[in-house]
Amino acid sequence: MDLDELLGLEEQYYKEGYEEGKRENLKKNFLEGKQYGLQVGFQRCVLLGQMKGICDVMESQKFGSSIQKTLDVIRNLISEVPLDNKDESVAIYEKNAVKLKNKFRLLLLALSKQHKSEKFQNIVRFTFEMVDDLSRSVSGELQGYVDDPNAENGVQKNQLDMW
Amino acid sequence: MSNSYDDFWGSDSDDNSTFKANEESIEIRKLRARHSKRGYLDGLTYSKEENLQAGFNTSFPEGCDLGLKVGLILGTLQFLAAYYGPKDEKLRNDFSTAQKELKINSILSKTNFDENFDLIGDKHPIIDKWEKKLKDYQGKYF
Numbered sequence: 001m002d003l004d005e006l007l008g009l010e011e012q013y014y015k016e017g018y019e020e021g022k023r024e025n026l027k028k029n030f031l032e033g034k035q036y037g038l039q040v041g042f043q044r045c046v047l048l049g050q051m052k053g054i055c056d057v058m059e060s061q062k063f064g065s066s067i068q069k070t071l072d073v074i075r076n077l078i079s080e081v082p083l084d085n086k087d088e089s090v091a092i093y094e095k096n097a098v099k100l101k102n103k104f105r106l107l108l109l110a111l112s113k114q115h116k117s118e119k120f121q122n123i124v125r126f127t128f129e130m131v132d133d134l135s136r137s138v139s140g141e142l143q144g145y146v147d148d149p150n151a152e153n154g155v156q157k158n159q160l161d162m163w
Numbered sequence: 164m165s166n167s168y169d170d171f172w173g174s175d176s177d178d179n180s181t182f183k184a185n186e187e188s189i190e191i192r193k194l195r196a197r198h199s200k201r202g203y204l205d206g207l208t209y210s211k212e213e214n215l216q217a218g219f220n221t222s223f224p225e226g227c228d229l230g231l232k233v234g235l236i237l238g239t240l241q242f243l244a245a246y247y248g249p250k251d252e253k254l255r256n257d258f259s260t261a262q263k264e265l266k267i268n269s270i271l272s273k274t275n276f277d278e279n280f281d282l283i284g285d286k287h288p289i290i291d292k293w294e295k296k297l298k299d300y301q302g303k304y305f
Binding site: 006046051053058 | 210
């Protein structure tokens with residue numbers, strides 16, 4: 001066997017191994033990525049679902065036209081969020097999530113005022129913090145990766161940033 | 164008997180040329196092991212990030228769908244419980260149980276997914292159970 005043949009063989013064996021390594025990785029890491037995708041997708045959408053559910057109940061209770069107007073805006077903001085991980089979808093989610101939280105706070109405040117003199121005192125005490133707390137407790141905290149947990153400004157990188 | 168078999172184990176004839184061929188074959192095996200291992204490791208490293216991201220993007224919509232459904236059940240029960248809970252003990256209890264059963268670790272438990280992390284069956288059993296309960300409450304209070 002001459003030198004050229006030998007080098008050719010080395011290259012051939014390297015390529016064979018490389019392709020095998022890629023295939024091996026494909027399955028293992030693809031499945032690992034799927035696990036994270038399920039988790040982060042779930043975590044991102046629980047709060048949206050909760051808001052939708054609360055809108056459903058409020059709508060059925062007919063709280064009046066001004067509440068209904070806010071409900072329509074909230075529903076619209078939720079429906080605008082695409083359920084995939086494309087860059088533009090993530091940007092829409094982030095923009096709408098801020099608006100939704102603000103709108104929802106206002107909605108519950110308005111509802112609380114409306115019920116002050118009525119018999120449903122629990123509605124007066126129903127706050128956005130209760131909704132948010134439930135979402136966090138069901139979906140877990142998103143922080144899966146922390147740059148520096150002791151940093152004063154809380155420089156934390158949450159799991160969403162990783163993807 | 165094939166040549167490769169003879170290369171490794173040696174043929175019945177023990178002449179000099181067969182001995183040389185055996186020696187060369189062993190060297191080639193070593194060469195193959197060394198270079199294919201190097202290639203294998205490079206292949207593993209190179210494609211890691213790409214494959215993780217591809218898997219993530221594939222299952223993300225399903226994660227969203229499950230999260231939305233769970234959120235819808237909990238949001239409905241949470242508000243109904245605040246509104247009608249004081250007079251409806253079953254509703255209060257169901258809301259409390261739902262918070263435990265619909266937690267992320269039970270929804271995404273491996274028992275509900277196959278080895279490829281695809282949902283077993285068309286419907287998630289825990290979500291399906293709570294969607295049915297929710298329908299009863301919607302019938303009662305909506």
